[in-house]
Amino acid sequence: MSAPDRPEYIAVGRIGAPHGVRGQVHVSLLTDFPGAFRRRTSFLLGEQFRPIAVSRTRLQGKEAAVIGIAGYEDRDAAETLRGQFLYIPAAEAIRPGGHLFVHEVVGMTVRTRAGEVLGTVTEIIRTGANDVYVVRGERGEILVPAIRACVRRIERTRRRITIDPLEGLIPEDQPRGGRGG
Template identity: 40%
Template sequence: MPAEPRPGYTAVARVLRPHALRGELRVEVFSPTARNIQRGRPVYLRGVRRIVQRARPAGDDWIIKLSGLETRTDVEDLHGELIEALDSDVLRDDAESYFIHELIGLAVVTAAGEALGTLVEVLQPGANDVYVVHGARGEILVPAIGQVVQSIDLAAGRVVITPLPGMLDESP
């Protein structure tokens, strides 16, 4: 089961388990609006292009039906598989929405121009994401909140932050 999407693709959901008997899947969706798994959207599962035939919320998860998967047997071994969309087909929730894989590898600098390192991981503990940055100061945890993150520029490959008081003082 892949942990990361293939190059050129964005992971939009992960299969949790089969649902019922007619090839439906219970999935964890990676976007609050689930725009990329709505009826008629093209997605890829194990590299095979499929069309979302049905999608409905089920608590925190979604139940979806993909073309070509007709029975429970067809979907029994898909637990943990990523559902991907072509990068060019991905619908964003808004202009300031980013997928985690887009952030990994970006340079992180302060608004004053100090290079802090590279964003290596995004933690999702609850209220807000936390960016894990590795650099000369060691590991820095950056809360992904508007007060701290000033800009994210994917084209330039960098995140500009204004550290909270004391945020950098503890680094070596």
């Protein structure tokens, strides 16, 4: 299950199982900035984006946290939150210089430096080394590694990515509509 696509909000966590008997819950972090997550005292909960107050946050590494939410004082109450996403307004999100959010990249047109349009970014695969843009177009699906050697320019306002394809990235002899990469 993925977070609903609402560009004005960014999912920063997904609530998991209750933790203990005092209403705390485990949260899988969906952010690269756990320190910023820890400092927040409120989030928007679920698809209704209901404001909630956080009474306590304890990070568990870079990918998880345990939080207490005001009004959820026991394990049974905490259980009702399982599977819901925690959001923040996009305007409050930390964006380090030059970085884009997933929702900003998905939907961008991808073209080569020579001007050939390859398609549109439909999703981003996160790997341990780098992100990979899934591009779908007339040549089928092309997997574009988000590395400097390949991605030459991202124009946020024009919603366009220019790449210098690595050898073998674009299948030359493949029939149009097939699967590439």
